[in-house]
Amino acid sequence: MGKKFLLAPDSFKESMTAKEVCEAMEIGIKRAIPDAECIHVPMADGGEGTVQSLIDATEGILIKKEVTGPLGTPVMAQYGILGDGKTGVIEMAAASGIHYVTKETKNPFITTTFGTGELIRDCMERGITDIILGIGGSATNDGGTGMAAALGYKFLDEDGNELPLGGGYLGELDKIDTSDVIPQLKHINILVASDVTNPLCGEEGASAVFGPQKGATPEMVQILDNNLRHYSKIVKEQLGIDMADVPGAGAAGGLGAGLIAFTTSTMKKGIEIVIEYTNLKEKMQNVDYCFTGEGGIDFQTKFGKAPYGVSQAAKSVNSAIKVIALAGYIGQDVETLYEEGFDAIFGIVPGAAGIDALLAQGKVNVARTSESIARLLK
Numbered sequence: 001m002g003k004k005f006l007l008a009p010d011s012f013k014e015s016m017t018a019k020e021v022c023e024a025m026e027i028g029i030k031r032a033i034p035d036a037e038c039i040h041v042p043m044a045d046g047g048e049g050t051v052q053s054l055i056d057a058t059e060g061i062l063i064k065k066e067v068t069g070p071l072g073t074p075v076m077a078q079y080g081i082l083g084d085g086k087t088g089v090i091e092m093a094a095a096s097g098i099h100y101v102t103k104e105t106k107n108p109f110i111t112t113t114f115g116t117g118e119l120i121r122d123c124m125e126r127g128i129t130d131i132i133l134g135i136g137g138s139a140t141n142d143g144g145t146g147m148a149a150a151l152g153y154k155f156l157d158e159d160g161n162e163l164p165l166g167g168g169y170l171g172e173l174d175k176i177d178t179s180d181v182i183p184q185l186k187h188i189n190i191l192v193a194s195d196v197t198n199p200l201c202g203e204e205g206a207s208a209v210f211g212p213q214k215g216a217t218p219e220m221v222q223i224l225d226n227n228l229r230h231y232s233k234i235v236k237e238q239l240g241i242d243m244a245d246v247p248g249a250g251a252a253g254g255l256g257a258g259l260i261a262f263t264t265s266t267m268k269k270g271i272e273i274v275i276e277y278t279n280l281k282e283k284m285q286n287v288d289y290c291f292t293g294e295g296g297i298d299f300q301t302k303f304g305k306a307p308y309g310v311s312q313a314a315k316s317v318n319s320a321i322k323v324i325a326l327a328g329y330i331g332q333d334v335e336t337l338y339e340e341g342f343d344a345i346f347g348i349v350p351g352a353a354g355i356d357a358l359l360a361q362g363k364v365n366v367a368r369t370s371e372s373i374a375r376l377l378k
């Protein structure tokens, strides 16, 4: 009987989607072992590429939707519906990401997560009840108020006027009006995959740590931080929810906090969500070898990146499964991963070349490296 290989790489950013990496791995393996059985499970860790990988892994569909971008102008975003037909998967950056602003236009006083809320609303209108929401890579610092506004919450000043969108105005927040919240919202469960565990405010908070990359000067950081503190005080007083110190509340400019306050949400590590929704462990039964990988692998891989999740899953299913990782770039202290379930780690780069050429040749390099490895496994 042919050897059984499970192929579960993350994408190699700017070079290949996770699905393309699976295909290139299979080409290489079959050159060495023609009767090898290859199971493809494209992976992700909750960040960029999660929608594509989960759609590919579950045979879901991609939905395109025009929404309000971070600067208030329309952007064309996309999200996924998984193969089960009832789970939506959204990357907040698709609607509210930092790639929509430039050096000239970035301004966390006015950027908004409204478009992320519109994507959630679109899911609801299609009868979706469960949403996986990857948060991070945002242009925003609005505490998720824009997202909530798209779902019917109103943020009012002391004269009863609605505040303009953006984190710069939250210092004037006096009342949160819930009378127009979309009723179905309470039936939606959101599984939040956050890229960081920072709290909402303070030295480790959203404004201080991530505000500068979104265009905040030191003075703006101070104002934004005070505004988020004031906002969390009002939420606590009026809605009885204390979100300030929840790990991840400060992710995506405080969208983490907004999700806790205004929706039924659970935060979980992105890779755990992906492992669950792709049924990775079930697919690992009776597997001989597990190939994984990512554009870059180093000691940080063990802090929740996809190849780490895959190695842990494989060893928990059967410690005899050999876990083999491929990467374009192998970085610092990679040998520490040998204690984390990785059996071998291979670089795919054949020799010195410009980065553009290497990115363009990703599939060839993955296939060749996979073939070489598979020749040892015949």
Ligand SMILES: O=C(O)[C@H](O)CO
Residues within 6 Å of the ligand: 135, 136, 137, 138, 139, 195, 196, 210, 250, 251, 252, 253
């Ligand atoms: O979007 C951001 O603020 C960072 O990615 C942290 O979540």
